[in-house]
Amino acid sequence: DQQVKQNSPSLSVQEGRISILNCDYTNSMFDYFLWYKKYPAEGPTFLISISSIKDKNEDGRFTVFLNKSAKHLSLHIVPSQPGDSAVYFCAASARETSGSRLTFGEGTQLTVNP
């Protein structure tokens, strides 16, 4: 039972354009969502998060949008840069699980072409 799904295994965009990575979830108890970025031979690093009381959170070139009714969130990267090429994981947590357990999606490999 995959509670967090990233349906696109890969995405390729041109430098300077927008990258949009999508994530869907099924558990209505999830109340906090995070995006992680992972480079080869390194562990995932936290990128940006959003609470279920918000529908948007922005940090520089990165914006996360949350649509609770659709159980969908997306990560926008504008403008995309070659250094953004990495695997991006969506993750979610529910307060009922002490708020610490994260459920991860499968990941999307983003390639930004110069």
Next chain:
Amino acid sequence: DADVTQTPRNRITKTGKRIMLECSQTKGHDRMYWYRQDPGLGLQLIYYSFDVKDINKGEISDGYSVSRQAQAKFSLSLESAIPNQTALYFCATSDRGTRSRNEQFFGPGTRLTVL
């Protein structure tokens, strides 16, 4: 210096062998986690610990055991390794705090191959 370290970084072993993966952290966090990553499956939680006396099973704990020797150390053991335990293993830590309750900090990973 890295805040979360894992040893070894790479390990090749044979079926039936006992393997221990170690994780140490200098972040002072109470909570520690072990995940495995398989291609196309994302990160799956194996075990987690909210403090030295608290150990909990995750989604895929069968075939694994853990030991929290101290606040800063959390080890993962494969008592009798099998080939489908070939994967990338990550240790992570998090703070007990509120606003940052969900942010986890990951080690660099251990690539384990079981022949």
